[in-house]
Amino acid sequence: MMIFAAMRVVFPAVLIILLVSCSPDEKKDCAFVPDTSSITLVLNFQPLEDSLPAIRSKSELVGFMTAHPDTRDIFFNRGAYPGDSTFINRLYNRFSSPHIDTLLMETHRVFGNGENLRAEFHQAYANLKYYYPGFNPPRIQTLISGLESDLFVTDSAIYIGLDYFLGPGAKYRPNDMYAYMLRRYTKDFIVPSVMLLTGIDSRFNASAPEDKTVLAEMIAYGKAYYFAKRMLPCVADSLLIGYSDREMEGSLAYEHLIWSRFVQDEVLFSTSHLVKQKYLAERPKTIEVGEECPGRIAQWVGWRIVEKYMEAHPDVTLPQLMSTRDAQTIFRESGYKPQVVKLPGREKS
Numbered sequence: 392m393m394i395f396a397a398m399r400v401v402f403p404a405v406l407i408i409l410l411v412s413c414s415p416d417e418k419k420d421c422a423f424v425p426d427t428s429s430i431t432l433v434l435n436f437q438p439l440e441d442s443l444p445a446i447r448s449k450s451e452l453v454g455f456m457t458a459h460p461d462t463r464d465i466f467f468n469r470g471a472y473p474g475d476s477t478f479i480n481r482l483y484n485r486f487s488s489p490h491i492d493t494l495l496m497e498t499h500r501v502f503g504n505g506e507n508l509r510a511e512f513h514q515a516y517a518n519l520k521y522y523y524p525g526f527n528p529p530r531i532q533t534l535i536s537g538l539e540s541d542l543f544v545t546d547s548a549i550y551i552g553l554d555y556f557l558g559p560g561a562k563y564r565p566n567d568m569y570a571y572m573l574r575r576y577t578k579d580f581i582v583p584s585v586m587l588l589t590g591i592d593s594r595f596n597a598s599a600p601e602d603k604t605v606l607a608e609m610i611a612y613g614k615a616y617y618f619a620k621r622m623l624p625c626v627a628d629s630l631l632i633g634y635s636d637r638e639m640e641g642s643l644a645y646e647h648l649i650w651s652r653f654v655q656d657e658v659l660f661s662t663s664h665l666v667k668q669k670y671l672a673e674r675p676k677t678i679e680v681g682e683e684c685p686g687r688i689a690q691w692v693g694w695r696i697v698e699k700y701m702e703a704h705p706d707v708t709l710p711q712l713m714s715t716r717d718a719q720t721i722f723r724e725s726g727y728k729p730q731v732v733k734l735p736g737r738e739k740s
Contacts, residue, residue: 422624427517434513435530438505440553443486443535444495452483462532466540466550485537493562494535494554501557501578505533511582515622519589522621522709538565541576544588556581571675571686575633583623583630590618590713599716605689606659608671610718613693617701621709632694638685645681646695649688650729652680658689659722700725 439459446452456463456479463469472478485491502508509531516528529548536552543550555565558577565576575584590596591611595618598611619631629639642649653659656679658670669679674686685691700721701707715721 422620424624425518425521425621427514427521430517430520432513432517432520432528434509434516434528436505436509436512437530437532440495440498440502440505440533440535443482444491446483446486449479449483452479452486459532461548462534462550465543465545465548466532466534466536466552468540485539488537490563491535491537494537494557497557497561497563498535498553501561502533502553508533508578508581512585515582515586518622518624523595538563541565542581542584542588544585544592546594549585551581569675572673574635579630580633583619583626586619586622587615587631589622590615595713597714597716599718602718603662604660604718605662605667605670606722607718608667609659609689609693610696610721611693612671612690613695613697613721614713616690616694617697618709618713632687632691634685634691638683641683642685642688642691645684647729647732648734649680649684649692651731651734653689653692654731655734696722696725696727699727 439462442455443452446455456467456469467478467482469478472481512528512531516526519528520526529544529546531549531551533551533553535554538552538554540550540552541555542552554563556576556578557564559574564573568576596611596614598607616631620626620628623631628634629636632639634642653670656666658666661667668674670677670689671687676682677684677686677688680688697712701712703724703726712721
């Protein structure tokens with residue numbers, strides 16, 4: 392699963408937040424759009440989605456896996472199988488199924504020849520090279536997995552199971568996934584997801600390992616979202632964090648209530664694993680705040696803090712922000728301080 396997929400826990404509700412609705416015509420301004428016209432970028436984009444459905448024998452499958460050992464070991468997880476014969480037999484049965492032809496046909500319907508996806512990656516990585524001139528983009532492979540694997544990002548390669556991202560009109564969709572997570576498995580989320588995974592990576596996002604507080608993780612996520620927005624400056628914030636328009640608007644409208652819960656429950660400097668599950672981990676709702684408050688709300692607040700920090704420090708560059716290890720410094724110098732109000736249900740004895 393991608394970075395979004397994690398633990399799902401249910402806790403009793405205390406405060407109900409009534410969210411405002413969002414006009415579909417409402418537009419968000421772009422972030423800073425860098426001039427990348429002079430940047431030379433060579434993108435190694437390998438569309439392999441036709442390859443495995445075209446295999447007609449086990450020996451051909453062995454040949455494909457031998458030619459693509461990283462794909463075999465990372466994307467198809469060869470290590471999870473007891474032996475080569477089990478691995479090849481399992482995959483051959485999967486890719487000789489008639490369902491694969493349907494997945495391939497729908498993949499072409501949604502992604503065409505892949506040029507739009509290639510162009511999205513090219514622009515995102517050109518933007519990344521603008522901020523980090525020494526950066527070289529990873530190899531990108533698009534495949535069909537038979538709905539077994541979605542997205543893997545490593546230092547040197549990205550593997551994308553396109554059949555996971557066919558959207559609500561697809562005949563086959565991933566199983567055993569909640570609807571709030573499934574809505575993020577569309578083609579529009581692929582590049583934002585990769586940029587977020589890149590932004591959370593320690594190669595770009597410095598942190599202080601000794602700081603185990605919720606605040607430290609909030610700021611780390613906030614930096615990653617801020618980073619991803621600079622790579623995709625005109626992509627809607629909702630596509631980066633995976634919230635609906637209603638959830639985005641509600642979070643902004645009731646930001647002071649969210650912050651009040653954080654303050655009253657002393658969330659920021661907690662090191663409790665349970666508190667992190669409640670406020671940072673993947674859940675449909677953060678019902679400790681309200682029954683309509685989206686999950687991972689502390690990640691969103693971390694993003695807001697980082698935005699405020701960068702607004703207060705216009706001379707700080709993106710690489711300088713990302714290399715700042717001290718979360719408390721970013722928080723303190725952000726000036727982030729929504730109004731705090733008294734909330735019911737959390738009075739301390």
